[in-house]
Amino acid sequence: MDIYEQITKMADEIAPELVAQRRDFHKFAEKGWFEMRTSSIIARKLTEMGYEVLVGDQVCKKDARMGVPSDEELEEQYERAVAQGADPEFVKYTKGGMTGVIGILRCGEGPTVAMRFDIDALGVFEEKDKSHRPACEGFGSVNEGFMHACGHDGHATIGLGVAKVLMSIKDSLHGTMKLIFQPAEEGVRGAKSIVENGHLDGVDYLIGSHVSDKADDDPAVVIPGSHGSLATTKYDVFFHGVSAHAGGSPEKGKNVMPAVATAILNLYGIPRNSAGMSRINVGTVVAGSGRNVIADVAKMEIEVRGETTEINQYMEEYAKNIIEGAAKMHGCTSEMKVMGSAYSLTSDQALMDRVRRVCEEKLHLPVSETTSSRNGGSEDVSYMMRRVQEQGGQATFMRILTKESAPGHNRRFDFDEQALPNAVKVFCGTVYDILG
Amino acid sequence: MDIYEQITKMADEIAPELVAQRRDFHKFAEKGWFEMRTSSIIARKLTEMGYEVLVGDQVCKKDARMGVPSDEELEEQYERAVAQGADPEFVKYTKGGMTGVIGILRCGEGPTVAMRFDIDALGVFEEKDKSHRPACEGFGSVNEGFMHACGHDGHATIGLGVAKVLMSIKDSLHGTMKLIFQPAEEGVRGAKSIVENGHLDGVDYLIGSHVSDKADDDPAVVIPGSHGSLATTKYDVFFHGVSAHAGGSPEKGKNVMPAVATAILNLYGIPRNSAGMSRINVGTVVAGSGRNVIADVAKMEIEVRGETTEINQYMEEYAKNIIEGAAKMHGCTSEMKVMGSAYSLTSDQALMDRVRRVCEEKLHLPVSETTSSRNGGSEDVSYMMRRVQEQGGQATFMRILTKESAPGHNRRFDFDEQALPNAVKVFCGTVYDILG
Amino acid sequence: MDIYEQITKMADEIAPELVAQRRDFHKFAEKGWFEMRTSSIIARKLTEMGYEVLVGDQVCKKDARMGVPSDEELEEQYERAVAQGADPEFVKYTKGGMTGVIGILRCGEGPTVAMRFDIDALGVFEEKDKSHRPACEGFGSVNEGFMHACGHDGHATIGLGVAKVLMSIKDSLHGTMKLIFQPAEEGVRGAKSIVENGHLDGVDYLIGSHVSDKADDDPAVVIPGSHGSLATTKYDVFFHGVSAHAGGSPEKGKNVMPAVATAILNLYGIPRNSAGMSRINVGTVVAGSGRNVIADVAKMEIEVRGETTEINQYMEEYAKNIIEGAAKMHGCTSEMKVMGSAYSLTSDQALMDRVRRVCEEKLHLPVSETTSSRNGGSEDVSYMMRRVQEQGGQATFMRILTKESAPGHNRRFDFDEQALPNAVKVFCGTVYDILG
Amino acid sequence: MDIYEQITKMADEIAPELVAQRRDFHKFAEKGWFEMRTSSIIARKLTEMGYEVLVGDQVCKKDARMGVPSDEELEEQYERAVAQGADPEFVKYTKGGMTGVIGILRCGEGPTVAMRFDIDALGVFEEKDKSHRPACEGFGSVNEGFMHACGHDGHATIGLGVAKVLMSIKDSLHGTMKLIFQPAEEGVRGAKSIVENGHLDGVDYLIGSHVSDKADDDPAVVIPGSHGSLATTKYDVFFHGVSAHAGGSPEKGKNVMPAVATAILNLYGIPRNSAGMSRINVGTVVAGSGRNVIADVAKMEIEVRGETTEINQYMEEYAKNIIEGAAKMHGCTSEMKVMGSAYSLTSDQALMDRVRRVCEEKLHLPVSETTSSRNGGSEDVSYMMRRVQEQGGQATFMRILTKESAPGHNRRFDFDEQALPNAVKVFCGTVYDILG
Secondary structure, eight states: OOHHHHHHHHHHHTHHHHHHHHHHHHHTOOBTTOTHHHHHHHHHHHHHHTOEEEOGGGTSOGGGOOSOOOHHHHHHHHHHHHHTTOOHHHHGGGGGGOOOEEEEEEESSSOEEEEEEEOOBBSOOOOOSTTSHHHHTTOSOSSTTOBOOSSHHHHHHHHHHHHHHHHHTGGGOOEEEEEEEESOTTTTOSHHHHHTTTTTTTOSEEEEEEEEEOOTTOOOOEEOOOEEEOEEEEEEEEEEOBOOBTTTOGGGSBOHHHHHHHHHHHHHTSOOOTTSOEEEEEEEEEEOSOTTBOOOEEEEEEEEEESSHHHHHHHHHHHHHHHHHHHHHTTOEEEEEEEEEEOOEEOOHHHHHHHHHIIIIIIOOOBOSOOOOOOSOOOTHHHHHHHHHHTTOEEEEEEEEEOBSSOTTSTTOOBOTTHHHHHHHHHHHHHHHHHO | OOHHHHHHHHHHHTHHHHHHHHHHHHHTOOBTTOTHHHHHHHHHHHHHHTOEEEOGGGTSOGGGOOSOOOHHHHHHHHHHHHHTTOOHHHHGGGGGGOOOEEEEEEESSSOEEEEEEEOOBBSOOOOOSTTSHHHHTTOSOSSTTOBOOSSHHHHHHHHHHHHHHHHHTGGGOOEEEEEEEESOTTTTOSHHHHHTTTTTTTOSEEEEEEEEEOOTTOOOOEEOOOEEEOEEEEEEEEEEOBOOBTTTOGGGSBOHHHHHHHHHHHHHTSOOOTTSOEEEEEEEEEEOSOTTBOOOEEEEEEEEEESSHHHHHHHHHHHHHHHHHHHHHTTOEEEEEEEEEEOOEEOOHHHHHHHHHIIIIIIOOOBOSOOOOOOSOOOTHHHHHHHHHHTTOEEEEEEEEEOBSSOTTSTTOOBOTTHHHHHHHHHHHHHHHHHO | OOHHHHHHHHHHHTHHHHHHHHHHHHHTOOBTTOTHHHHHHHHHHHHHHTOEEEOGGGTSOGGGOOSOOOHHHHHHHHHHHHHTTOOHHHHGGGGGGOOOEEEEEEESSSOEEEEEEEOOBBSOOOOOSTTSHHHHTTOSOSSTTOBOOSSHHHHHHHHHHHHHHHHHTGGGOOEEEEEEEESOTTTTOSHHHHHTTTTTTTOSEEEEEEEEEOOTTOOOOEEOOOBOOOEEEEEEEEEEOBOOBTTTOGGGSBOHHHHHHHHHHHHHTSOOOTTSOEEEEEEEEEEOSOTTBOOOEEEEEEEEEESSHHHHHHHHHHHHHHHHHHHHHTTOEEEEEEEEEEOOOBOOHHHHHHHHHIIIIIIOOOBOSOOOOOOSOOOTHHHHHHHHHHTTOEEEEEEEEEOBSSOTTSTTOOBOTTHHHHHHHHHHHHHHHHHO | OOHHHHHHHHHHHTHHHHHHHHHHHHHTOOBTTOTHHHHHHHHHHHHHHTOEEEOGGGTSOGGGOOSOOOHHHHHHHHHHHHHTTOOHHHHGGGGGGOOOEEEEEEESSSOEEEEEEEOOBBSOOOOOSTTSHHHHTTOSOSSTTOBOOSSHHHHHHHHHHHHHHHHHTGGGOOEEEEEEEESOTTTTOSHHHHHTTTTTTTOSEEEEEEEEEOOTTOOOOEEOOOEEEOEEEEEEEEEEOBOOBTTTOGGGSBOHHHHHHHHHHHHHTSOOOTTSOEEEEEEEEEEOSOTTBOOOEEEEEEEEEESSHHHHHHHHHHHHHHHHHHHHHTTOEEEEEEEEEEOOEEOOHHHHHHHHHIIIIIIOOOBOSOOOOOOSOOOTHHHHHHHHHHTTOEEEEEEEEEOBSSOTTSTTOOBOTTHHHHHHHHHHHHHHHHHO
């Protein structure tokens, strides 16, 4: 039995364990920077397997984290995590939102292969109807308003499965493996702070993945790489004016309301770009304090995207101009706070070819014909990929194909858990192909 | 000692009691439809004085109340009121927001005089700095986010003072007195439901009042009437669209965000009206569910006003047109819910003249030269005044002059409590002039 | 026969002559700064009567004129005026738009009374249907696109009638009379340049008038004064951007189109003012050069108004802020050029009382009860009135009541010419009352 | 000497003649539907060469023409064309804008090859500075405001050159050739009316071309085909409201101005489309009648585009919704008139391969590596291509590479006239390859 067969066999054997783990993560879904229970469990398991484990501020550079919730929320969530069975030793390191874990396995001389698994849930209220499998089978989220509606419960689980299999074949490997369990991918808030801590420096290969829906009759288990993930920047925008009684002296206020409205209409109207796709969204607005008061404060959550980083910059600059102009026009002030950002990403052809070859020739797993998917989304694995690629390394972001019950971010999202052992095989087979 | 002297003397004697009562109401400030503790205390005191007392759904017609909070909030506030010392017998009638009290004193044949005292607080966070007298002297609101920043604590207190004095001179009076303690004046939500219960039918005279700031050197204690309060309608506006992933398929959504923005800009742009003053305000907006999601839901709190009821109707119709058009334009739907309304109001000259004469000649209180004040605000006492005037009765809405520490609705609002006995004198003197 | 009777008699006698003159002016209607034929005829007639006559740049200060058309248009109109029978001697002074005439009559020591008559037509296409009297009776405008739709043909005629009557009674007068025939009142462009030439300095009384519609059964011939004319400022606004191919590279342009749209919506949304009436209008927009080109240039004609000069200034400043912000928001530039302006105006009670008394007691002409009219319009006679009032003089702006066939500025406007002798009587009677 | 050598030789020989012809067309530039002189000359020349010639309403179906100017303009331009040396016999057929010419050469049995040459100029004012070659060498446009700034003077000339060369080799050809000289390509207004007259029915091959800039060091003379021309629809949009005096009674108007502004901002904000490129432009706006009048009429020239016809339809529908909503919102009405339209276009690979092979192997002309160009423009040759492709025929739209002095539609546009014989060779070589 060669190593590829060993990988395949072991992945299939641990499949039930993976399903159980994924359902545990699903049940105790934690949004970005709140993955305290999740991180503590991952750290515990990696430690038990024999990995060198980084936690707390060893993972994310504290000040480089984006979109971190308030101290009150972090404290409250910490208490929740502890109450929900977080590992008592490791949870301490996650205080204040210092979530994320890195497991390192050093096997002598050889290249460094990093793998990235994101672990955070979304701010979605999960479906409670029994027609939704998690609800029916008892692993629906118990954390009201948090839900793994994008499959990161699976990603974290895959990472643990990969850790287990790689450890079992470590004597055949030559080089270093880094398993990066990244927090706060939603909102593209976490990857940058890991890159800024230097964890991608010296990495020769980076492999990431995301579950992705497939057609019923598509036998393929993986798309070996992606293009078309958009560069993006997320902003919280604040407007400040002066309130006044709307009936008694409306002219004495500085009204943020028309400033916000002007910003919204003009933001959506930023010119389309002949160089490629662009996106703009004003996702949320909260403005004003009372019906009969000239509004003196507003907050908008917005994002811009671009097919290239340059287009994204064009959007950024135009958006800033609009927001400043809209505020000044009404005697108000504005402020923009970056809450997340990602580059556009491009998988390296050589690494995609390697994944394809390993899957088809060694693992006998069908691979999708497509090697790219243009989907308008954004991924902050792009920060990690760019750092690796800048150093001459290779990176790919794969799609683990599976049957999904609803689109990502939907309250009825679920996926076929066969994806879990499949992904473990693809990751481990590829790592062995590089380090074997 | 004539009756006017008696009134004067008694009002001065009970001044310390009025101050204490006002400070109690101030400390336990309750927003509209939450005035459960306040109502229970008023009902208790009127009962003890010997008034015939109406409470619960005898006061406001249940379904005619506007802008009633959710059942959950009402329940929560009920518990709070009980915990804060509401009268155990009378508080029960206020369950579900059935606040407000009417005290009736029947003294044989004669005209009916109604008096209106509003009792609700605002959604304002009171200043806690010691430079603010209520904070310094320990009667600042203990109900975070509720504050008597418009003087209705004083109005309710004046009502109780008037009740006491009138009872003491009842043998000199011929006719009926109705003391209406109205809930939910803020947002002009309560008066209509009292009128619809028929309490103003058959009323010959209606007197209301509001505290009002005066210059340091102005000796006057009252303005005998008002004009210029604006007709108004308050709406909650809802927009419904379809959400979609803002990066992946923005064209699949029906975005309420540009609909809201279009509505805001066009609402403020409703033509000025050559027939008189008009007002429009979009006071609050809450829209969208996430930064990267095409927004599918929004709520706006708006109000229109007009110097006349006709101008207000023009504003109403134009606003509806704009909101519908803005929604349809983006494939969305809209809904407008009336949350409050008031007519414009005009005090009757004869009744103003009577107040002036009583004050100057009988009570020896200085009266302001002005008999009107154009202030851009709205008052739902207008519903009551209109009903009385339609029947051929007379109505006036007075200004009780006092030194205020900050404009109404400000977190530092406070007033000179000498206004309390002053107002009791004016009300009682006028009632005696009519019924004596 | 006293002087008042003389005035009355003479005014009645010259009525047919006044009608003929008014119809001549009507037929050869000339817009502001084009009143070359009109001015030349007035100058000729005043000269023949024996007045000291000022023409050309003696009347309006050249650089203080506002909204002056292009040299090409002025040249073209000059040729038209000559061809239409302008007085050959006097028309020369009007070259380049130096229109307007002042006639002076000095009768020894005494106060100075100025009278103002505006002479320009509107840019309106006159009705040609025979149901419109000017069309039927052959005095419809022969200058296509110019029409006396606001009665200034009558005003100029009244001025000539007044000149004739005053000259006939000059031996009974003690003081100085200035008859100011002002160009370019429409768009409030001309008065300021006359004031700036010093013609109102030292004036003790100023009387102006405008024809005004009355009810069929209203016997009154005059309203002795006005309030409520609004302060106003007129701007031409220019936006400059950068063009680009709208299909090929829209992001390379700087698009004035959304800047213009943003300006329009926000201008109409300038807050209503609790201090009084305000107005804003974007009357015209011309923008862009071709359907498939990102627009790089736009022009808007706008105006703001205010019940007081302060409110007008508030509107001016807010408008500037909006226009600058809207331009910058899209990387464009903007420019605002003042094209006209007027103050709010208030007639002096003493002078209004004098007019009323003269009419009722001396001339036996019925006077309107009203002494003010709030109409939302603007009048640059306000520049003259303010100068006179600043010096301690008295000024009034009367309404000459007449039956009108359509609202002012309408293509079917006409008026009952009995207003002509009526007005002559009121003016001359009042002057005699002052200087007699 | 084979036929390809013959084609090459003849094209080189007639090069000076082509230059002269192009400069004549350039000098007498005629905008769409005004190409009366141009059409008459083409018809005359084709007739003289021996072609069967279609003119007048034989070419474009009269009622299917889009964006036809007013009768007055057509009449005026007809007189100009006659005065500028139009062919007296053929110009008559162009009356009323019935421009365009088709030349047919029938050479027995065989396929039908159509070629399309567009002939109209743009509404651009040509540069008069001598640094612009046409100005310097005396062939700048004498028709002020019309300019061949997009190379259609060259296209028409190429058509005449192709006609001449094909006629000279007609004995070697087997099949039918149609040379379509199309009017009004700018604004995509003309092609549809030719297709609707059935001229593309039964066509097996269609070849069109456009001159296109190239890098100095690029030896290629042609790109054999295009993709990415956008589907488009052009609209004239009219808004109708009710005017009113902006100062006196603004509320009595129905103001089109905020309707226009709302439409502009929302049109630019139509969601980007995940299915591909889209475009929107509001190119021109003319609105309102006077500064102090509530605007009652407005016209906008707009266009939408899409990478596919489906995306263009999405844009069309959304735009209609916005325009209707914006009008209704202010009590106004709107109307949209289609002024031009085109499909997206895709060149057939087989025909592109044929062009490449003919150029490289037979004509020894270098061909661009690129076979597509994504440029955001639109071309109504797409109507013709779609008809041919629907019938199973092949079509391509080539780029004739040349050095250009400025971007298309710029007042300084000019091109290297070597493109003329080059294009003649490519067309004729390809036709011979098909019909030889």
